[in-house]
Amino acid sequence: MGCFSSSGRHSISKNDANNTPSQIIHTKEDIKIDASMFVGHRNGQVLEHYKIGSKIGSGAFGCVRIGTHIITGQKRAIKTIQKESISADLTEREKFFSEVDILRKTDHPNIVKLYEFYEDEKYFHIVTEFLQGGELFDYIIKNKMLSERAAAVFMKQILSAVAYCHSNNIVHRDLKPENLLLECETPQPNLKVIDFGTSAIFNSSKHMTKKYGTAYYIAPEVLRKDYDEKCDMWSCGVILYILLSGKPPFYGRTDRDILRMVEKGEYSMKGTIWSTISQGAKQLISRMLDYNPKHRISATEALMDDWLAQNTALDSPVQAIPLSSLDNLKSFRAEQNLQRAVLTFIASQLLHNEDSKQLSEAFRNLDKNGDGKISREELLEVYTGIMGLEAASEEVEKIMQQVDVNDSGYIDYTEFIMATAQREKMINQMNLEAAFKVFDSDESGKICAQELKSLLGEGGSGNETMWIDLIREVDMNGDGEIDINEFKAMMMSLVDSHK
Missing domain, CATH: 1.10.238.10 (EF-hand)
Incomplete structure (x- = not known):
């Protein structure tokens, strides 16, 4: 004993x-007590602590299931990765551990919470909060386009998470509606940023060179393999454009076509839909989609934008x-x-x-x-x-x-x-x-x-x-x-x- x-x-x-x-x-x-102290690397079987339920997602290297915590009865999402599937792929292994390390450091109402990380002989298991409201992508499809107020409320939550990450030298590198989950199904749900597998700790004096991202949302400087944290702000501009119009600013029949459009950086805010959208909203999009990242608005600056403030004011x-x-x-x-x-x-x-x-x-x-x-x-x-x-x-x-x-x-x-x-x-x-x-x-x-x-x-x-x-x-x-x-x-x- x-x-x-x-x-x-x-x-x-x-x-x-x-x-x-x-x-x-x-x-x-x-003693400086911090929430990250309790995000532990647990040895042993995850089944000792959770009842594993239905599958809610899958990928090339594993799947995500609902897990019910045996003591508290809480439902959580358990992402399981087979060790042998990523042992030979150093990039995927690096992404996996990067996600764990970065989520341990975050403590924000709009960033998915990491609870535990398990490892047994065959598998890694990441245990995070279970978000029942589905993807923002599905929410957009269901609602087609949002009112400026609704779009601003979502955008403020996204920008708050991004500003928090950037202030802690974390860059996400794959912001898109599929990586923005809603906490529950309500008229105005809380939003959480997920999937930090491509995120990284950045050095403000040194640019990043690895190409990560998704065609519609990737910044042009990422394609040139010379970029900083402002690449996330380009993605935010694309997301706001879609929230307000229901369509992406850069589009094509194939990823190659889309990337060509992104490389040019040319987009339009003309037509019937855009005639009903305020000048303030358009200006914020333009500041986030500034082709030159040095001139592009930061997340902290965007949070102070007049259009955002007016549409989310209390x-x-x-x-x-x-x-x-x-x-x-x-x-x-x-x-x-x-x-x-x-x-x-x-x-x-x-x-x-x-x-x-x-x-x-x-x-x-x-x-x-x-x-x-x-x-x-x-x-x-x-x-x-x-x-x-x-x-x-x-x-x-x-x-x-x-x-x-x-x-x-x-x-x-x-x-x-x-x-x-x-x-x-x-x-x-x-x-x-x-x-x-x-x-x-x-x-x-x-x-x-x-x-x-x-x-x-x-x-x-x-x-x-x-x-x-x-x-x-x-x-x-x-x-x-x-x-x-x-x-x-x-x-x-x-x-x-x-x-």
Whole structure:
């Protein structure tokens, strides 16, 4: 049982265990807790954790099936790749691992969430959220063309995801309606960018040279094999053109014909359909389809475009955000590092989409510049409208201290969900048992300091005493480890304190 040998274990007396939190607690700067910590590479059989259901997609190297998480009952998408099918193809193997690595780093309401990555003798399995609304491509076909307001709402979500990626030096390289999935089937569904298999980490001082993309949406400079992240903005321009007109700007009977048109970069916004579309929409398309990538608009600039702002404007930012979310954000308290870590895990891995849907909308409404994170200034604007500048300034500083658990200087998406979700939905028996299993990596039935260090320490770093002290904060019986009852008591105290 446990992680240390008897000779190597630090003994903790009952007197130590009874120390008050103020005597032993470390400040949150000791550990920067991030949602990516919990996107684990799991060994063993995926069938131990999921019931595998029907196939929802297939490709040259594998398929995607619906998987039901055995503990939580959540439906997820499981992409399975046969190892031998990509072992000889270095490009496909590189794309596969690139998708895993990049999705681990993303935390945005409009980017598909990666939960886990499994590997067994024959297969790789990527487990992501299951999006039931289908492709934006099918939505366009069904609706033929969209109103400017509907197109702008979708475009803002796409651009927000792209701006977030570019700010983190991620370029997608295959943006198209087929890689934009809808969360559910509603009149105005939330949209998620998927398929990061061709994405890459880019260097702003060095252009990319590998040709990736799909004929209709590929940028002309990609065909020349000399491009930067602005290639994604060309694809966004093509998508907006299609959303508004129902037709692509560059077309032909074959891919070769289409690529010839793309190389020329000539397109038209004339005719009956375009006569009904506003000048503002046309100008934004023109700025995204600027043939010269140096002059092409960036995602951040596009988010501030007048046409986009006017068609997605809220009457009042305060009224658009539920007061319950603002109250929960203001009252969020988790004094122990381990409590913050468990809440981050539950918020990022276990909450159902239905539970976080309203919170996702509140996050987007607070995130006024659409960059996928909430700044002090954005918080201050909303709380000033409620309580005045002086009180709001003090409150925002408290919120940042409590909620910004990875010390980024912003409230990230998972941090916002963690702080604003109803405690009873997050902290329940099922979620706590699932969380305990992740923290108890050796399945001994107890969590020890070494397990915390492996899970929460960057590369297993951190002063040894710090991890021992984390155990002490929760260890009621003084045995140097945390059992399931101590773990649950630690988390249930947050529910009691919130009542």
